[in-house]
Amino acid sequence: MTQKAFxxxxxxxxxxxxxxxxxxxxxxxxxxxxxGEEAVCIFQPKPYHTAIPxxxxxxxxxxxxxxxxxxxxxxxxxxxxxxEMDTNPPLRFITAALHVDYMRxxxxxxxxxxxxxxxxxxxxxVIISTTLFSRGEICARGEVVAVQMPDNLYPPD
Amino acid sequence: MTQKAFxxxxxxxxxxxxxxxxxxxxxxxxxxxxxGEEAVCIFQPKPYHTAIPxxxxxxxxxxxxxxxxxxxxxxxxxxxxxxEMDTNPPLRFITAALHVDYMRxxxxxxxxxxxxxxxxxxxxxVIISTTLFSRGEICARGEVVAVQMPDNLYPPD
Numbered sequence: 001m002t003q004k005a006f007x008x009x010x011x012x013x014x015x016x017x018x019x020x021x022x023x024x025x026x027x028x029x030x031x032x033x034x035x036g037e038e039a040v041c042i043f044q045p046k047p048y049h050t051a052i053p054x055x056x057x058x059x060x061x062x063x064x065x066x067x068x069x070x071x072x073x074x075x076x077x078x079x080x081x082x083x084e085m086d087t088n089p090p091l092r093f094i095t096a097a098l099h100v101d102y103m104r105x106x107x108x109x110x111x112x113x114x115x116x117x118x119x120x121x122x123x124x125x126v127i128i129s130t131t132l133f134s135r136g137e138i139c140a141r142g143e144v145v146a147v148q149m150p151d152n153l154y155p156p157d
Numbered sequence: 158m159t160q161k162a163f164x165x166x167x168x169x170x171x172x173x174x175x176x177x178x179x180x181x182x183x184x185x186x187x188x189x190x191x192x193g194e195e196a197v198c199i200f201q202p203k204p205y206h207t208a209i210p211x212x213x214x215x216x217x218x219x220x221x222x223x224x225x226x227x228x229x230x231x232x233x234x235x236x237x238x239x240x241e242m243d244t245n246p247p248l249r250f251i252t253a254a255l256h257v258d259y260m261r262x263x264x265x266x267x268x269x270x271x272x273x274x275x276x277x278x279x280x281x282x283v284i285i286s287t288t289l290f291s292r293g294e295i296c297a298r299g300e301v302v303a304v305q306m307p308d309n310l311y312p313p314d
Contacts, residue, residue: 013210014209016207016209016210017207017208017209017214018205018206018207018208018214018216018217019208019214019215019216021207024205024207025205026203026205027205046183048175048181048182048183048184049175050173050174050175050178050181051174051175051176051251052171052173052174052251052306052310052311052312053170053173053312054312055310057174057175057176057220058223058251058252058255059175059176059216059217059219059220059221059223059224060175060216060220062216062219062220062223062255062257063214063215063216063217063219063220064216066215066216066219067216094208094209094215094259094262095215095257095259096258096259097256097257097258097259098215098219098255098256098257098259099254099255099256099257100219100252100254100255100256101253101254102251102252102253102254102255105251105310149209153209153212153262154209155209155210155211
């Protein structure tokens with residue numbers, strides 16, 4: 001895809017997240033994009049992201065759902081406000097609650113595809129539903145309650 | 158603590174998990190122990206396990222709750238059956254559902270303490286409630302529905 005990922009709009013001081021920060025060299029550096037009304041993220045697990053041999057670690061799945069969903073929450077709020085993602089004031093969401101149902105073991109040797117939809121959006125809260133696929137099969141379903149980051153958590157520029 | 162951790166009883170072919178496998182050099186290698194009726198795990202996040210600067214990544218918290226809870230589920234089932242953890246047939250649990258409520262941002266510069274209790278235990282299912290503390294304050298609460306791993310997922314010796 002040639003469009004810019006949600007995470008590429010995050011300001012530098014908010015780009016160190018282990019899951020989605022483009023400046024965290026140890027991290028997952030996930031990228032999320034709009035695909036119509038859904039937000040999509042493709043992620044290739046490393047061989048060491050395993051649970052039992054051949055299958056993806058559930059904590060990685062939770063992490064992907066978490067970061068892709070909070071990124072989608074921010075993108076959705078910008079879109080609702082008809083604003084570009086690099087305009088001020090910045091909108092950044094953190095996770096209040098995360099739920100994951102693991103439907104079946106997730107094969108590790110294929111890219112994972114996460115597809116998210118906005119379930120609810122209002123003033124400072126967005127609920128995102130996310131489905132995780134491997135080889136076209138649903139392997140997990142997640143829901144994230146994302147809330148706008150309080151001003152006191154914003155790091156200095 | 159001098160007692161052996163739950164994870165140190167896992168057979169070799171089930172010790173590659175990113176969260177708790179003692180043989181996964183890239184992983185978190187968490188260790189869980191009984192402390193009376195609770196199971197405890199202490200984990201020091203790395204500086205790169207960050208979300209926003211100064212605070213722990215929520216996906217790491219979910220991962221710790223996940224692995225500590227499935228480990229506790231196995232240990233609890235062995236204890237219920239009055240068996241040592243290295244006796245056959247092996248009992249290993251996988252996560253059917255994971256829920257995390259993030260109560261407050263979790264400081265990254267202190268060890269995290271997870272304490273788990275068995276909420277429900279029956280034939281093949283254990284529900285574990287876990288509380289995560291930093292500096293003695295509750296930062297997150299989790300619940301894991303753990304189910305016994307189906308035989309067809311057991312890797313060969």
